[in-house]
Amino acid sequence: AKTRGGFIGRLSGLFSGEQLPADMVDEVEEILFTADIGPRVAQAIMNAVEKGLSGDEKQDPARIWGFIREYCSDLLKSHEAPLLLDDHKPFVMLVVGVNGAGKTTTIGKLASKLTAQGKKVLLVAGDTYRAGAVDQLAVWADRTHIPIHQGDDDADPSSVLFSGIERGVEEDFDVVICDTSGRLQTNVNLMDELAKMARVAGKALDGAPHETMLVLDANTGQNAILQAQKFNEAVEITGISLTKLDGTARGGVILGICDQLEAPMRYIGIGESVEDLRAFEADDFVDALFM
Amino acid sequence: MFDVVAKGFRDVRNRFEGKREITEENIDGALKDIRMAMLEADVNFRIAKGFIERVKETALGEIVRVKAKAGEKVEVTPGDHFIRICHDELEKLLGPVDTSIMYSNPRLGPTKIMMVGLQGSGKTTTTGKLAKYLKEREGKKPLLVGADVYRPAAIEQLRVLAKRIDVPVHAREGGDPVEVCRESLKIAEEKGCDVILFDTAGRLAVDDVLMDELEMIVQQTKPENIFLVADAMIGQDAVNTAKEFNARLEVDGFIMTKLDGDARGGAALSIKEVTGKPIKFIGLGEDLDALEEFRPEGLANRILGFGDVMGLMDRF
Ligand SMILES: Nc1nc2c(ncn2[C@@H]2O[C@H](COP(=O)(O)OP(=O)(O)OP(=O)(O)O)[C@@H](O)[C@H]2O)c(=O)[nH]1
Numbered sequence: 001a002k003t004r005g006g007f008i009g010r011l012s013g014l015f016s017g018e019q020l021p022a023d024m025v026d027e028v029e030e031i032l033f034t035a036d037i038g039p040r041v042a043q044a045i046m047n048a049v050e051k052g053l054s055g056d057e058k059q060d061p062a063r064i065w066g067f068i069r070e071y072c073s074d075l076l077k078s079h080e081a082p083l084l085l086d087d088h089k090p091f092v093m094l095v096v097g098v099n100g101a102g103k104t105t106t107i108g109k110l111a112s113k114l115t116a117q118g119k120k121v122l123l124v125a126g127d128t129y130r131a132g133a134v135d136q137l138a139v140w141a142d143r144t145h146i147p148i149h150q151g152d153d154d155a156d157p158s159s160v161l162f163s164g165i166e167r168g169v170e171e172d173f174d175v176v177i178c179d180t181s182g183r184l185q186t187n188v189n190l191m192d193e194l195a196k197m198a199r200v201a202g203k204a205l206d207g208a209p210h211e212t213m214l215v216l217d218a219n220t221g222q223n224a225i226l227q228a229q230k231f232n233e234a235v236e237i238t239g240i241s242l243t244k245l246d247g248t249a250r251g252g253v254i255l256g257i258c259d260q261l262e263a264p265m266r267y268i269g270i271g272e273s274v275e276d277l278r279a280f281e282a283d284d285f286v287d288a289l290f291m
Numbered sequence: 292m293f294d295v296v297a298k299g300f301r302d303v304r305n306r307f308e309g310k311r312e313i314t315e316e317n318i319d320g321a322l323k324d325i326r327m328a329m330l331e332a333d334v335n336f337r338i339a340k341g342f343i344e345r346v347k348e349t350a351l352g353e354i355v356r357v358k359a360k361a362g363e364k365v366e367v368t369p370g371d372h373f374i375r376i377c378h379d380e381l382e383k384l385l386g387p388v389d390t391s392i393m394y395s396n397p398r399l400g401p402t403k404i405m406m407v408g409l410q411g412s413g414k415t416t417t418t419g420k421l422a423k424y425l426k427e428r429e430g431k432k433p434l435l436v437g438a439d440v441y442r443p444a445a446i447e448q449l450r451v452l453a454k455r456i457d458v459p460v461h462a463r464e465g466g467d468p469v470e471v472c473r474e475s476l477k478i479a480e481e482k483g484c485d486v487i488l489f490d491t492a493g494r495l496a497v498d499d500v501l502m503d504e505l506e507m508i509v510q511q512t513k514p515e516n517i518f519l520v521a522d523a524m525i526g527q528d529a530v531n532t533a534k535e536f537n538a539r540l541e542v543d544g545f546i547m548t549k550l551d552g553d554a555r556g557g558a559a560l561s562i563k564e565v566t567g568k569p570i571k572f573i574g575l576g577e578d579l580d581a582l583e584e585f586r587p588e589g590l591a592n593r594i595l596g597f598g599d600v601m602g603l604m605d606r607f
């Protein structure tokens with residue numbers, strides 16, 4: 001049970017007798033924390049440095065950083081897995097996450113990207129709760145010339161999903177992307193509702209949803225780890241996307257999520273326009289993390 | 292969730308197990324626990340550092356002996372005392388409490404309140420909540436202004452909320468946000484509204500063009516209240532965001548949303564520290580009723596992971 005104990009304490013202990021300059025300790029610490037890597041992963045990284053580098057190497061800042069980069073990038077890459085859209089027809093995606101994370105926007109951008117790749121995409125307006133949510137998705141549908149499936153006013157989100165997926169099957173769509181309303185992972189009723197939506201999707205089409213994507217906001221701190229855990233308990237997360245990386249937030253908390261979840265990183269959002277979605281690249285991400 | 296909260300408290304308390312006083316040696320471990328708790332709560336790491344130094348100073352300067360005579364029940368242990376020092380220091384940092392709204396002289400026109408912040412932080416929802424609060428509790432007549440012309444259906448969202456609380460909206464799809472805000476001053480007078488709430492579009496502090504737009508709105512409408520709306524889940528970057536918005540606009544206070552979840556909300560401390568501005572309100576849900584005036588006690592416990600233990604120590 002030696003996982004606790006202050007980070008500084010560990011670090012100075014680790015370099016004791018090797019005369020690591022105090023400003024180097026500060027620098028490593030500042031950069032790791034500023035990136036929202038969090039105290040636990042920071043400690044794991046330093047433990048790895050301790051084991052992985054020789055006494056001489058520990059004197060060399062460039063070597064230390066090289067090691068840390070590689071460590072982080074390996075961690076992310078160990079989760080890589082392709083999104084195999086052609087394995088199912090239609091391929092059903094359920095997009096989930098806390099309030100305001102960027103779900104609807106990510107769906108708009110992704111739908112456009114997949115359409116450009118020649119896929120026939122249907123959007124399903126599964127957020128029947130938030131004011132203006134359906135209209136927001138409808139604007140995206142309009143902008144990208146992609147059809148949208150909406151329920152009647154006050155429809156239950158599960159029933160919208162069911163009929164949307166049925167339509168996806170009948171009208172021969174390749175990909176069906178379902179929006180859901182934002183919910184905090186502590187809200188038991190709303191998490192149950194989400195689990196029900198996933199079950200109903202499976203009734204509409206065997207094996208659906210084929211991807212359940214958790215959308216995280218890069219501005220989020222350590223709470224993202226709890227989000228990942230609790231959403232995964234409710235609806236087995238199979239992919240993660242990280243939005244709002246166009247700002248100064250680094251999104252380092254995803255390293256902590258990698259420790260807990262199998263799900264690979266899928267996409268990053270770097271703006272509010274339709275073209276601002278990129279496939280996740282571990283090396284690029286790690287470079288930006290320690291910039 | 293309760294586990295997370297109770298753990299910080301237990302760890303710190305255990306450090307002092309069997310100890311009769313606070314000494315330099317037994318304090319070090321406890322300070323490490325507090326630091327860990329703060330970093331996990333997303334308090335900016337520099338601010339956490341400063342906090343730890345101050346607590347250490349206070350604790351050492353105030354080494355308290357526990358009067359535990361044989362056979363008598365010990366009511367206050369050094370652990371409790373140390374926790375109290377941390378809590379009080381944090382509460383001090385989160386205060387002083389100022390949940391006031393600055394009203395204009397009614398003869399000079401309506402009071403203006405402007406909501407600003409990052410994308411998705413909760414500005415539009417909070418605009419609706421605050422309008423409801425002002426209408427029901429203060430007897431005001433609010434006008435909502437849709438100054439977000441970028442986000443798809445942002446104006447529609449505001450209209451739906453306005454309808455729920457039965458207040459008017461001024462907005463123009465495709466209009467210029469600065470224009471729309473300026474026009475609203477006259478429209479409010481025509482409609483007999485005495486408070487105007489501007490719902491601006493979410494933006495990153497590094498987006499110069501959009502930050503200039505906010506400066507223009509401020510110049511043209513001179514709002515008495517500019518509130519930065521921040522999500523309780525925000526991490527270390529809260530410091531940059533708050534600093535930049537405050538430098539550009541000189542905000543009057545901030546509102547922390549989504550505290551109904553299990554985010555520890557340590558960023559509140561960071562924002563308070565770098566801006567020096569008070570927390571005005573907190574958001575506790577998606578409903579328009581879920582707004583409360585800020586009180587520091589609960590948040591201090593939440594950040595430190597002490598849960599509701601302070602109540603147990605009231606005999607102090
Ligand atoms: N700068 C930036 N803004 C983004 C990005 N992705 C989304 N946003 C903005 O973040 C805000 C919230 O995005 P939404 O797509 O509505 O988020 P959501 O998760 O669907 O929100 P709810 O449905 O209310 O839970 C909007 O203003 C988006 O334009 C991104 O990658 N960069």
Ligand SMILES: Nc1nc2c(ncn2[C@@H]2O[C@H](COP(=O)(O)OP(=O)(O)OP(=O)(O)O)[C@@H](O)[C@H]2O)c(=O)[nH]1
Pocket residue numbers: 099100130182184408409410411412413414415416417439442445491492493494548549550551573574575576577581
């Ligand atoms: N649980 C919870 N959700 C909230 C709270 N405040 C806002 N929300 C939700 O957070 C999401 C984003 O809220 P908005 O009011 O659209 O945020 P915004 O800052 O106007 O977003 P943009 O205009 O896109 O920048 C919505 O799903 C809201 O319902 C709160 O206090 N608690």
Ligand SMILES: [Mg+2]
Pocket residue numbers: 103104105127133179180181182
């Ligand atoms: Mg949405």
Ligand SMILES: [Mg+2]
Pocket residue numbers: 414415416439442445490491492493
């Ligand atoms: Mg808004």
